[in-house]
Amino acid sequence: MSKRLNLREFQQDLINRMQAKGHAGDQISTLGVQIAEQNWLVDMLDVSGVLPLPPLTAVPLTKPWFLGVVNVRGILFGVTDMAAYQQRGNASGAAANRILLVAERHAFNTALLVDRVLGLRSARLWAQSEVNGQIRYHDEQGNFWHKLDIVGLLGRPDFLQISA
């Protein structure tokens, strides 16, 4: 029963951490996701929300990785299958699939479909290495992580060209 939580301790710990956040700048600002069996870190400032995959409206004559559009609270978003975009198969289609809404400040109504969201992850204490010009992180369990550069992605012409 060691897994059981002590509510008092939990509350105390939470308060302590909240107070500590007030002084130091160790806020976790990245989100861990899984795309085609690979772990990616996404900056939360680039994301405005996470949703389960809503019903899609397919758009004809588009690239295979452009799955269609969805309506989220009255705003339409174009959905890109990241696995298909990276040419490593398709999204698993399981219940754990999520779409990441790109932040409003980028003024780009697009959503990225990932296999699953792993949760908040901070790469601050992880070791990093560089392979083929790309930064790679090693977490405590020995998993590799890549950094997903959404701003860079939004600036890529093949991403922007969806018509087939």
Next chain:
Amino acid sequence: MAFKLALPEFNLPGKKTAGANQEIGSAAHPALPESGRLPVTQKIRLLSGSLAVFFAIAAGAAYTNSREADYTARYLTQSGKLLMLSQRLSKDAQLSALGDASAFQTLVQSKENFAGILRLLDKGDGSLPATGGAAREVLDELMVSANKTLSDVQALEEGSLGLVTLATTVAGIEATSAEFRNLTQGLIRSSTNAQKEHAIRLALSAERIAKDTARALAADVSLEQLAALDIEAAAAEESLAALPAADPTVQRLTALFEPYRNNIKILDAQAHKLVKAKSTAKSILGNIDLVLAKSQRLIDAYQSGVVARISGPVTILAGALVLLQLLVLAKVYLNDSRQRAEEAENSNRRNQAAIQRLMDELSELAEGDLTVRATVSEGITGAIADAVNYTTEELRKLVARIMVAADQMGHATRQAEQISKGLLEAAQKQAGEIRKAGESVQLMAGSIREVDSSAAKATEVGQRTLAATELGGRAVRNTIAGMDGIREQIQETSKRIKRLGESSQEIGEIVDLISDITELTNVLALNAAIQAVSAGEAGRGFSVVAEEVQRLAERSAEATKQIGTLVKTIQGDTQDAIAAMEKSTLGVVEGAKLSDVAGQSLKEIEQVSKELASLINSISMSTQIQTDMAGKVAHAMRNILQITQQATDGTRLTANSVAQLTNLSADLKGSVAGFKL
């Protein structure tokens, strides 16, 4: 057998010689009557006859004489008693008339004796005939008088009560009269005029009563006297009543007078009988003299009867004749015997000479020479010699035959001896075999007894088996019941497990729901965290909370996943358990079936053990019968052994007899060898 065959041959010549002797004897006898003694025998016969007749007469006469003398003596005794009794009767009658009670008893006794003797003389009894002859007339006369006297005595007896009362009254009055007189005189002296008169009258009456009663007892009595006595008594009573009752003297007088009056009353009642008794007493006295005289005459008559008898002289005469006859007979007999002796002497002398010669001739025969022959002459010995010659010849043949037979017998006995020896050995061997057989039978009986005891033990074991089988059957039944219980429990458990499975399914569904909720929570937490990050500095605290919420959601998701896995596992296990349960149920059913089969088998075992027990029982009975039979056989063997021993003994005896027979045949041969043939 040889003897038996030989005997008739031996006898035949003997018979012949006996026949020859008879012929000789019958030839000699007719010579005897020639000697002239025939008249003598006739004489003796005649004399003997007459002697017997006279002896019979004498004996008869003597017997009659003695019997009559005896009768007469008894008659005389009885008539003498009659005389004595009649005198006693007269004396007792006088005493009775005076009222003597004991005289009455002797009177009655004398009367009965008298009547008894009269009856005896008149009719007789078993040993004495009735009186006859001259005495009869006298007896008849006596009986007329005696019967009258006896009837008188009877009458006197009837009046006995009156007479006795009279006598007691007189005695009572005499006893009290002196006192009575004194009392009355005292009363006369002491009384006043009227009373004095009564007292005087009473005294007079009492005196008169005393006098009258005394006279009535002593002399004759009449009805008038008794009436007067009655009147006097009444007068005395009247006078006594007139006197003052309170006076003690008068009371005493009344008491004294009471018996007077009572006795006078009884006398009054008995008056007639009293008067009659007095008269009969007088008549007895008058009659008894006649009876006495007649009794005396009867005695005389009996005595004269003795003189008149004729049997005495007849006896004497017959006796004398008998004596005479005896004398004559003796003389005749003596003469005859003397003559016969002389004749016999002559004949003897002749015969002796002839016999001497014959004996001389036969002396060699006696030494065993059977070839000797006697001379046949004319005399008495001639026939004897002829017969002896014939006998000798026959004897010679016989001896020769005996010798042959003795030889044969010796041969036969030797054979018989051998045979009997063989028999003896065989019998002994047989006895041995039989003894062995008997022992075998005993052993057999023993083993049969063992079998019997084993059978008894087997019966016991069978009983135990039966009991064990019954226990087994019960156990099997219990097992079956237990298995049924197990099956039911398994079915129950199976149901519960199914329900558990269903519950886990539900849990799974709930876990799915929780999982969905967790996902949503996770998403919400992420969004919150994103919002917090985008809020910048202001969202820092919130970002921590969002972060925590997100982490919790993640852990919840993990836990939920684990639960789901566990539920899956539980469901799989439940399925396995249900399958196992079904298998167990099948196994239990199979087990119940097997137990049923076992129970059946046990029942069969029970049946079999029962049959086995009955079989063993029958074996036991059979062995019992066998034991009995073996016992009987052993008994029979013993009997046979005994018989065989008897047979052996018999054979031994036979062997001995045969040996003796051999000796005897040798002896026979030796004894016959002495003869010269």
